[in-house]
Structures are given as structure tokens and as C-alpha cells.
Amino acid sequence: MKMSGGVEWALHCCVVLSRAGAPVPAAKLAELHDVSQSYLAKQLQLLSRAGLVRSTLGQSGGYVLTRATSEITVLDVVEAIDGAQPAFRCTEVRQRGPLAVPAERCDTPCPIARVMDSADRAWRESLRAITVADLVADVGRTTPAETLEAARQWLRA
Amino acid sequence: MKMSGGVEWALHCCVVLSRAGAPVPAAKLAELHDVSQSYLAKQLQLLSRAGLVRSTLGQSGGYVLTRATSEITVLDVVEAIDGAQPAFRCTEVRQRGPLAVPAERCDTPCPIARVMDSADRAWRESLRAITVADLVADVGRTTPAETLEAARQWLRA
Ligand code: FES
Ligand code: FES
Numbered sequence: 176m177k178m179s180g181g182v183e184w185a186l187h188c189c190v191v192l193s194r195a196g197a198p199v200p201a202a203k204l205a206e207l208h209d210v211s212q213s214y215l216a217k218q219l220q221l222l223s224r225a226g227l228v229r230s231t232l233g234q235s236g237g238y239v240l241t242r243a244t245s246e247i248t249v250l251d252v253v254e255a256i257d258g259a260q261p262a263f264r265c266t267e268v269r270q271r272g273p274l275a276v277p278a279e280r281c282d283t284p285c286p287i288a289r290v291m292d293s294a295d296r297a298w299r300e301s302l303r304a305i306t307v308a309d310l311v312a313d314v315g316r317t318t319p320a321e322t323l324e325a326a327r328q329w330l331r332a
Numbered sequence: 333m334k335m336s337g338g339v340e341w342a343l344h345c346c347v348v349l350s351r352a353g354a355p356v357p358a359a360k361l362a363e364l365h366d367v368s369q370s371y372l373a374k375q376l377q378l379l380s381r382a383g384l385v386r387s388t389l390g391q392s393g394g395y396v397l398t399r400a401t402s403e404i405t406v407l408d409v410v411e412a413i414d415g416a417q418p419a420f421r422c423t424e425v426r427q428r429g430p431l432a433v434p435a436e437r438c439d440t441p442c443p444i445a446r447v448m449d450s451a452d453r454a455w456r457e458s459l460r461a462i463t464v465a466d467l468v469a470d471v472g473r474t475t476p477a478e479t480l481e482a483a484r485q486w487l488r489a
Binding site: 206268275297301318322 | 419428448
């Protein structure tokens with residue numbers, strides 16, 4: 176099982192956009208992360224489609240978050256990039272073969288599917304409990320103030 | 333993010349092997365599940381490599397579980413088939429680009445990676461809390477006794 180590598184970039188972008196405090200052009204975000212513009216553009220497009228970022232036009236145009244970082248959960252970003260489908264998908268194997276359970280008796284999920292679903296819920300709840308604001312605060316705690324200020328300057332330059 | 337489809341088959345096989353109470357040939361497991369022998373053989377091989385099943389030789393040979401179903405967690409089966417690697421893998425994007433955090437300051441995981449790790453742990457703990465014995469009991473509760481007996485007969489025939 177492997178999550179899209181774009182999740183790591185997208186979460187870092189959200190933290191950067193929050194810290195920048197002004198629109199950041201896609202090219203600048205790509206340069207900051209030393210990643211190809213086309214790759215990052217794809218992630219920004221997914222964030223935009225999910226309504227988490229939008230791009231502003233004009234001289235000082237660029238990407239901004241659409242709402243407060245305390246209103247964007249890590250799960251929002253993960254689902255924007257990687258989709259909201261559970262990793263486990265029951266294909267009703269119980270309805271196959273010579274001892275198949277008749278379809279009319281399969282109105283409740285298979286016990287196996289239920290277990291996988293509840294693990295999926297635990298995972299999502301864990302990611303829903305943390306917001307981009309929490310990440311920003313955490314990065315702030317672990318990074319020297321002058322580094323953060325240098326970053327802000329660079330982003331606005 | 334998508335889990336190997338083999339997980340569903342493998343968990344169903346474990347439940348069946350427990351109910352059979354005797355070795356079940358791979359061909360019979362494939363017939364029962366109406367799936368190709370080669371596909372199921374691959375899943376059985378992964379279960380075997382993880383030490384969860386073994387095959388016995390001879391006339392009435394076939395696959396058996398290697399230990400009590402109460403000693404096999406759903407996580408054991410998921411990791412046997414799908415691997416134990418977390419879905420999110422941090423590639424240290426913080427160490428890239430003009431504002432890179434120097435490697436020597438990256439001795440603790442990035443806050444983003446920490447959040448993803450703790451969600452991964454919640455997911456694994458949820459799957460570790462349920463054993464194949466629990467699944468067997470659950471299937472038993474939701475299946476009529478005569479169906480279960482018919483299944484046992486068919487598996488031993
Ligand atoms: S039928 Fe899909 S998990 Fe059992
Ligand atoms: S550097 Fe990998 S998640 Fe932040």
C-alpha cells in the first residue's frame with residue numbers, strides 16, 4: 176500500500192502558504208521545494224479542485240489558502256491528493272463459488288470488511304484531528320525564528 | 333491508496349482453514365472462492381512466507397494454519413500480503429531547495445511525518461486488536477448452522 180508522494184509536497188505547500196502571508200506563485204513554490212513545476216502544478220491543481228487553495232491573478236498573484244489553517248485538516252489535504260476511497264475494497268468474495276452466500280443474505284457488510292472499515296475510520300479520525308494550524312505551530316516550535324523570517328522574506332521577494 | 337486485493341482473499345482463506353479443521357488443498361480453496369489457482373497460490377505463498385500457514389504433503393495434504401486463530405491478528409494477514417511498510421513515506425522534502433533545513437537539524441522526524449506515522453499506528457493498532465478467531469466467531473454468528481456444516485463437509489470431501 177502506498178500513498179501518493181504528492182501528499183508530502185502538498186502538506187509542505189500548505190504550511191508554506193500559511194507562513195508566507197501573501198500569494199505565492201507556483202514557480203516559487205516549486206523552486207522552494209526544488210521540484211519540477213509540472214509536478215507541483217498537478218498537486219496544486221488537486222488542492223484547488225478540493226477547494227483548499229486558489230490562485231489569484233495579477234502582478235503579485237499566486238496561490239493562497241482559501242480558509243484559516245485551523246479549518247484545514249491533514250485529512251482534507253490527504254484526500255485532496257490521494258482520494259477519499261478506503262484502501263481496502265470488499266469485492267464480495269463471499270458471494271462466489273459453490274458455497275456462496277446468497278446475495279439476499281449479504282445486506283450487511285462481511286465481518287472482514289467491517290474490520291477493515293473500522294481501521295480505515297481510525298486512520299481518518301487520526302488525520303482529521305490535526306489541522307494545518309497545528310503543523311504550522313509545530314514547525315514554528317522546531318525552527319529558529321531567524322530561519323522562519325528568512326523564509327518569509329524569500330517567499331515575498 | 334489501494335491495498336492489494338489479495339488481502340480479502342487471504343483473510344477469507346484463513347477463516348475457511350480454521351473452519352475446515354483439516355488440511356485443505358490449494359485447488360479446493362481456489363474452487364471454493366471461484367478464483368484462479370495461480371492467483372490464490374500467490375497469496376498462500378505470502379501467508380506461508382509470513383509463517384501463518386503451511387502445506388502438509390500426502391493423500392490428505394493441503395494448507396493448515398500454523399497456530400491458533402486467536403494468535404493470528406488481522407494485521408498479521410494484512411502485512412503478510414501487503415507488506416509492513418507505512419503507506420506514507422517521508423522523502424525529507426524539508427532538506428531540499430534554497431531554504432532547506434540542514435541535515436544535522438533533521439535528527440527528529442518532520443512534524444508532518446509524525447502526524448502521518450501516528451495515523452498509521454492507529455490503523456495498525458485497530459487491525460492488531462482483531463484476530464482470525466474473532467472473524468470466525470463473527471462469521472459463525474451471521475451464518476446459519478446448516479450452511480456452516482455444509483461448508484465443512486464440502487471442504488473435507
Ligand atoms: S466478502 Fe468482502 S471482505 Fe468478506
Ligand atoms: S520532510 Fe517529509 S514530511 Fe516533512
